[in-house]
Amino acid sequence: MIEARGLTKRYGSTVAVDRLSFDVRAGQVTGFLGPNGSGKSTTMRMIMGIDRPNGGSVMIEGRRYHDLPWPLREVGGLLESKAVHPGRSAFNHLWALAQTNAIPAGRVHEVLELVGLAAVTRKRAGKFSLGMTQRLGIAAALLGDPGVLLFDEPINGLDPEGILWVRTLLKRLASEGRAVFVSSHLMSEMALTADHLVVIGRGKLIADQPVADFLAQSSRASVRLRTPRPEPLTVALLEAGGSVDNEPDGSLVVNALSAAAIGDLAAALGIALHELAPKAASLEEAFMELTQDSVEFRAEGSDTTMPPTTGEFPT
C-alpha cells in the first residue's frame, strides 16, 4: 500500500505536484490519470525515492522508501522505458539490478520468460524496438516479485497484442494481492484496466474514486452514427431524450443515449444504420465535466471527495 500525504514538488516557481494526497491499495489496479505534464511521472519518482519532495511524505507499507531493507523486493517500478545502457544485454541489465538486492539469477530468467524476451536475453538492449524496451522495463519492475508496483505509461510503444498483454498482466498482479499503480493520459485505457482512479491536473488532485463512479459522472460519453435517413431518426432521438449534433462529414453524434438504445430505436422505426460507434469521453472532456461538477457541488454545499478546482484546467 502506498500512502501519499500532501506530496509537493516545485521546480523554481512552478508547482509540478501540489499537496497531493491519495492511497494506492493492495489487490486492485489504481489508475493515475492526467494529461501530459500534469505531474504523474514526478509523483511516481517521488514515491520511489528518486525525486525528493519539497513537502509532504509518501509511505510504502508504512515506511519511507529510503528505509526499505530490500527496495526491489518491495517496490517495482517502470519509470522510463529507455533507462537501459544500449550496449548491455537484457540479461546483464537485469542481472546487475538483481545483484543489488540479492535476487538470484534464476529469477532474471523467469521475468525475461514472463515478458516474452526469453529469446533475446543476450541481445544488446540498444537494438531493441520500443515495445521490447518497454517489456524489459516491465521485467525490471517484476524482478523482486514486489508487493507494490508502479508503471508509468506502460502501454507506450506497444502493439495491440502487447497492450492486451499489459492489461491482463496488471489485472493478474492486482488479483495476486499486489498494489498496482498505473499512469496513463488515456482515459479509455484506464476504463478498461483500472478499478480505482486517482486523477490529477496541473499537479492537483481532481478525483480519487472508483472507475465506475468516475465514468458515470462523465455524461459526455457519446455515440457516433450514420444513416441514409438522418431526419426521421434525429426527430426520434430527440423525442427519446437524446441530444443530436450534425457533424460536417454527415454523421450524427448523439449524447445521453446508449448505443443499444439508439440501435433499438432505429430498428423499431425500420431505419437502416451504417455506423454505430460508442465514443468514450476523452480525458479532456471528462476533466471539463468534472470541473463543472465540482463547482456545482460546491455551490450546493454538498459533500464531495473532490476538492474545489475552479480555473485549474487547460482548456
Place this chain on the structure above:
Amino acid sequence: MTVAVTPARRVLPAGHYRFSGALRSEWTKLRTVRSTLWCLVATVVLGIGIGILATSSQASNWRHAGFIDKALFDPTSISLTGLLFGQLAMGVLGGLTMSAEYGSGSIRATFAAIPRRPVVLAAKAVVFGVMALVVTEAVSFTAFFVGQSILSGSTPTATLSQHEVLRAVIGGGLFLTVLGLVALGLAAIIRHTAGTITTFVGILLILPLVVSAFPARIGHPIGRYLPATIGSAMTSTTSEGAHDQFLPAFPFWHGFVILCAYAVGTLVIGGVLMVRRDP
C-alpha cells in the same frame, strides 16, 4: 472481517541490501559494456606501445646525445612515457563508469535499487579502482621491462632492485588509477559524458599549457599541483621530474597524497551532490 483479496505477505530475507551486493552489481555493469574493453585495450596499447617508441628512439640516438642529456637520462621514466598517454583512456573509463548511467537514464533504476546513493558511488569507485589498479600496474611493469630490454646495450638501464625505480614503476599504475577516480568523481558532479571528458582533458592537457604561459614566479608554484606534473614526477626516479617544466616537483609520496586528495575531493563533492540533486 474477510476481504476478497488479501495482500499476499511476501517473505523477505533477513537483513537488508548490502555493500557487497552493490559491488557485485557494479562489477557486472563494468564488465558487460564494450567501452570498458576498449578503454583497457587503449591503456595497454598506449602504455606499452609509446614506451616502445620512446625507448627505441633513445637507444638509437644515444650516441649523438649531449652530455647534459646523458647526465639527466632516466631509463625508468623514459620506459613509462606511454603511461602518461594511457591516462586519457583511464580517465574516459573512470568517467564513463559514472556518466553512462546518467546518459542512459539507468541511474534512476540504480537509485531505486540502492536508495542510499553514496553506497552506489562508493561501490563504483571500489570496483573501478581495483580493476584499474590491476590493469595499470600490469601495463606499468610490462612497459618497464620491455623498455629496459630495448635500451640495454645502448644506454644505461634500470632494475627493480633500485628502490626509486620500483617506486616509479608502481607509481605509474597508482597515478593512472587515482586519476581515473578523479574522472569518476568529476562525472558524479557533471553528470554528462562529454562534459566530464572535456573537463578531464582540460585539467590534464590544457591547464599545463595555460600555467606555463605565466611567469615562472607565478606559474611554477601553481604548476606543481597539476596532475600532469605529479604524474611525471611519480614515474621518474628523481624528485625533480624527468622532463617537466614546473620545478621543483613534489616528492613521490607528497605528490601521491595531493593526487589522492583530488580524487577524494571530487568523489565527496560528487557524493554530496548526488544525494541533494534529483537525477
